[in-house]
Amino acid sequence: MRVDIDGLDVHRGGRRVVADVSIAVPSGTVLGLLGPNGSGKSTLLRAVSGIAAPSAGRVRIDGTDTASLSRRELARRVAVMAQEHSExxxxxxxxxxxxxxxxxxxxFGRDSDHDIAVAEDALDRVGAGHLADRSFSALSGGERQRVLFARALTQDTPVLVxxxxxxxxxxxxxxxxVDLVRGTGRTAMVALHDLNLAARYCDAVGVLDGGRLRTLGPxxxxxxxxxxxxxxGVESTAVAHPGSGRRHFVFDARTPSDTPDPSTPAPDTDHPVPTEEGISTP
Known part of the structure; x- marks a missing residue:
């Protein structure tokens, strides 16, 4: 399913956290969201999934405004793996x-044999089948992440957030x-901190800075x-990966905050007009 974000604003605690973000994500593609802490990635994803209500703009899934959907209807379209969860x-x-x-x-009622089979298959796919009978509270952080991803897969939605x-x-x-995310064939919006991981696995990346979409594209x-x-705020060196030839970044040091950076680029307006098949700003 295609996801369209149009002129989205989100406020939290009286502060504008996401400002006028527009992104079109074609069906079956993976969009990586990058940005420093506090850039608005999580808030944007919360708005896309319906957890947070936008203060302006809208989110459409296959042309349907998510504000018109019940929570149940939205949950059949979008599965969420949130950053915050009880441990x-x-x-x-x-x-x-x-x-x-x-x-x-x-x-309400007992889980069907089909439901149980779907859940067990999801656990096996994320390498957590052996954890099925364990208490969630007893798991390590990494084990919890795999289990929560299995829950998102079990929801069996066309969109993953x-x-x-x-x-x-x-x-x-x-x-x-990330291989599993790509292998599902579903439309996915993924917040990541690892730029090299995003560069390797995402069809496109959107970089948020101060709540605004700084740039978007392959x-x-x-x-x-x-x-x-x-x-x-980091100095880096771009090198060619010896195996794939793809650009890979080596991070050197923090950029001195008291040194003006005359090379800082303006927001990217020079990319070609995107085609309908590409992730784009509308």
Missing amino acids: EFEIPVLDLVLLGRIPHGKG LDEPTNHLDIAHQLEL PEDVLGTDLIRSVF
Whole structure:
């Protein structure tokens, strides 16, 4: 399903956290959201998923304004893996993952054999099948992340909204998880901190800075040392990966905050007009 974000503003605590963001995400593509802490990534994803109400603008899924959907209807379209969650759920892992089937149920009652099979398959896919009978509260941070991703997969929605899903994961499981996201074939919006991971796995990246969309496009067009310096305050070196030849960034040092940076680029307005097939600003 296609996701369209049009002129979105979101306020939290009386402060404008997301400002006039517009992004079009075609069906089946993966958009990585990048930006420093406090740039608005999580708030934007909360608005897309319906957790936070926008103060202006709208979000459409396959042309339907999400504000017109009931929570149940929206939950059948968008599954969320949030950054904030309780770490003290005294609930077996399988039961927690089965919560993803609630939007598809017809009321209270026992989980069907089909629901259980979907949940068990999701746990196996994320390498957490052996955790099914464990208590969620007893898991490590990385194990919790895999279980929560399994719950999102169990919800069986065409759109995934994932807020820092690789947090707490070791390198092997980070690569495994982003491979899984791509392998689902679903439309995905993913907040990430690892720029090299985003460059390798995302069809496009959007860089947020101060709540505004700084730039948007294919990683090879968007990510560069000037952007990293101006948005993240870090000096970096771009090198060609010896295996793939793709651009890879080595981070050197923080940019001195008291040194003006004359090379800071203006917001990107020079990209070609995007085609309908590409992730774009409307």
